[in-house]
Amino acid sequence: MLYGYQGKILWIDLSEKTVNKVDLSADDAYKYIGGSGLGAKILFSTTGAETDPLGPENTLIFMTGPFTGTRVPTAGRHAVVTKSPLTGIWAESDIGGTWGTALKKAGIDGLVIVGASNNPVYLWITDSTVEFRNAEHIWGKDTYEIEDIIRSETNHKAAITSIGPAGENLVKFASIMSDGKDGRAAGRSGVGAVMGAKKLKAIAVCGSQNTSVARPEELKKSITKFLPTLVANTKTRKEFGTSGALISSEKLGDLPIKNWREGSWVEGSERISGQRMAETILTGRFYCSSCMIGCGRKVEIKNSAYGNVDGAGPEYETLALLGALCLVDDLEAVAMANELCNRYGMDTISTGGVIAFAMECFEHGLITEEDTGGVSLQWGDAGAVIDMIHQIGQRKKLGKILAEGVKRAAAQIGGVAEEFALHVKGLEPPAHDPRAFNSLAVAYATSNRGACHLQGFTHPYEIAATIPELNYCKPFDRFAVRGKGELTANLQNIMSMCDSLKICKFAVVGGVTLTHMVEWLNLITGWEMTVADFLLTGERLFNLKRLYNVRCGITRKDDTLPPRLLSLKRGSGGAADNLPPLGEMLSEYYLYRGWDELGRPTQSKLEELDLVNI
């Protein structure tokens, strides 16, 4: 009996239309946990440097963890793992909603999808069956539209994850969306394009099996005791969602403005803030499975200048990237842009990044109205942003180039465009500025999927969060240098565990300690992990992803930041004068990681982590 797991992984070959139900071994569960960790093991075994991310040989993995479907709060999550068509390296995208829990209820811990279908299909998975269904009739429909159609063809309780036209059109930063208009996104790294290349439109699941827990009563007791703390600590998230952070982020100098060129934007940030949203277009909230925070925003706009909006409201990242980064301070317009991205199925972070990039190219005459089909790509022009979203989602006009992401787009456009293309390893950065939090410089430079704040999630520990188990008993000074390499490595290890177990990062900064996670994991699985084992496992998982990247050619030279974030000061606001001394922090990081001069895990490190023969 594998407590905490269903013990089964479905291997689905879309070329051959075959399904294999494979046992999950107890050893693999203990060593790789689940989620992106187990995904890493499978991706490492099935793909490599030569794998074309958009070829049938790429593997697309959906994986739950031992927390999914249990009582653990905020564990309604799953990981999507593949080789990224945007970056050519490790891709993971972690997503909430109800789908992961539904998959596990169907008796399955995860899906491993290989091959590619000739014609559009969707999968319909229940407790006992897996069907390949024709999807010709929904190919081209957006992620909101397919929800009712597929439910009517399967089960009205089915949970659905799908791609929109962006994924079908192989937009390199296409997302995989879940739950229709209560939209949750596996947004980053272009996982939706991989699904599109496989001609897989959607996966609908419905099941009825619970996950067996080794010591359910003790688990219930522990969680019940802890819950009030989490509720108390996440009040603001409940009230304003992620978007509540916009104003404070601007104040801290953390919010990226005008393609990372400006330091402050006080009125703009107020106009598109979560607080303003709550006063205006907010109609309610929605929850992921097993969550009591409910940060999801429901918004409704009728007859705005840009049309109607009825669905998930924009998150902090979306407001920042499609708003502040493009200087758009019209909340209704950003809500519309958000809905369009959700419907097309594309990452709002990369979309905002690539549009701001295009605006700067336009400012410098590298792109003209001839390229945009007459759109004047002026800073702050909400209509232009919305036009670009359509062009990208449909891969039309300038959208053909922008759909490739900033790195490739800059190479195509040439000249000084490279200066405007902010990315790490090909991934556009999210809405936190390494000039405002030194740790983010290391985190962005070393995150396995490219510029990412979530794989390290360090910046909360430079504001308020602590980790008593590591003797981080007070927050770090965000502009200090010493210790940031070590902090980042430790947090990357912990976040690797969160993304494998699955648990939401809001829970972790909301009071769930390492000790809680270890206790719950042991109660669920019957294991006897210590905090040290837990951290070592996280370290194993992070290094395994790095090994995958090393195999793809990643070395120290790639662990850097765009020149603008290293040498251009914000100039005003809460982080006016800071520039992160990346080299010094990286040096500490490599040393702490036990990596060699090239940024590769050493043989002795691999032995320590039991990663020599995988």
Place this chain on the structure above:
Amino acid sequence: MLYGYQGKILWIDLSEKTVNKVDLSADDAYKYIGGSGLGAKILFSTTGAETDPLGPENTLIFMTGPFTGTRVPTAGRHAVVTKSPLTGIWAESDIGGTWGTALKKAGIDGLVIVGASNNPVYLWITDSTVEFRNAEHIWGKDTYEIEDIIRSETNHKAAITSIGPAGENLVKFASIMSDGKDGRAAGRSGVGAVMGAKKLKAIAVCGSQNTSVARPEELKKSITKFLPTLVANTKTRKEFGTSGALISSEKLGDLPIKNWREGSWVEGSERISGQRMAETILTGRFYCSSCMIGCGRKVEIKNSAYGNVDGAGPEYETLALLGALCLVDDLEAVAMANELCNRYGMDTISTGGVIAFAMECFEHGLITEEDTGGVSLQWGDAGAVIDMIHQIGQRKKLGKILAEGVKRAAAQIGGVAEEFALHVKGLEPPAHDPRAFNSLAVAYATSNRGACHLQGFTHPYEIAATIPELNYCKPFDRFAVRGKGELTANLQNIMSMCDSLKICKFAVVGGVTLTHMVEWLNLITGWEMTVADFLLTGERLFNLKRLYNVRCGITRKDDTLPPRLLSLKRGSGGAADNLPPLGEMLSEYYLYRGWDELGRPTQSKLEELDLVNI
């Protein structure tokens, strides 16, 4: 009457075999001075982004300055300016010896060579004639061998500058050498390959005209009064040449060791030091025109393991790059390697850099004995270094790839080779470590020809040198950060003047102040420049070179250092723990320079520098 100049520039078309003697205007002389400054004006007007550096359309400029041929000490220098085949951007290489003075004595301030000959030729220039001479019989001969042959065909007093087989074979870092075995080198940026592409083997000059000076008696008096100071301050240079710095450089943590991977090499540096050279193989010294220091080393080795040596001894840079960088601690071997580089006519800095790069590739199995023709490229193997010099100079076996410089070689070899390829903008760094002198990080990142210590020459100002006129009254702390951007910009402006006037940098750190240079320039030319005018002119010249590079596509993204120098600590020795925070210093530098976000001179800066219409 243009005092300080001969007032004539020869434009020579090698395709058409035509010569035009063009007047130098008083305005151009005042605005661009001479040397690399006037060279910049001419290169800017005749070439651009589309120019193939090895095509007949490239311009190869030899230019003296108003100090050349006067009483000013150490002014026996000229500049070679062209578009670099190694980097594709601005190339200048400043060289001592007797040739520049001889050119000026022939009544000419400079040569501008365009086109390309079909067959090898050499030029024979006198007071009244310019001859295109057939050079078939000396094509393939080395730079020592041609000296007697050309003199016997022209005049036994002729000064000769030439290329060796490396330039003929278009080795991308081929040098132009002067004065045969008392060899002086225009080593950097591959100027020799441009001469080779033009099928121009050598230029012999002999003349009898003095340079008219506006106020000769006052000049004589001022210089005579100053000379004892210079003599006193340059005693060590006289005694040990540049090589005298090796031991102290190692102590400071400035010496690059094992391709920039190690921090100390005490015994090795002693074994190949100038002090050891003085005790063993040194037989005498030689002087450039109008120099009283005489840092040139004459050495002789008979029947060593590697053959006989009889000529110029290795400089500091050569000992460091062909010695320490490759872990070779055999002085006789390095002297032999130096003589070979001089004879082949190739830059010892880039040669050492590319061989150390190859050794690291060999260590990692990216290059094997199959590639090297059986040579085992082990660290410290002097024989292997000598073998590689032959392979590069002849473009045989691995030399075909290495002759392209580390940047292109790494791209050809692929994999992690890029990590071992240390360069800035394609130019291999000289033997001073930015981890030992923070200012060098800015200087290397922003030097117009790529990684270069001479275009800024900042590090002496972090040891002992001062500039009273700028209120730099005591040396900077080499590990401090603030002020280094400004220091570098100011010194780049001053060095741009030195390279235009011409005057040796040993004179500048030996006591020649800004005030001296301005005084002498005014006495020579009859101008009434102030120190402020002088600095503004230097700023103009530096910015003009930058403008040239901007035109070739250079922006902020290129102003960086190899990852190894930013994030790998030396680990031991005199600069064990320092890493230069480049971003912070660059930020200060751009601000001080008045450059825009892309690292381009702003319109108002161009107006201030009178560079709007050039």
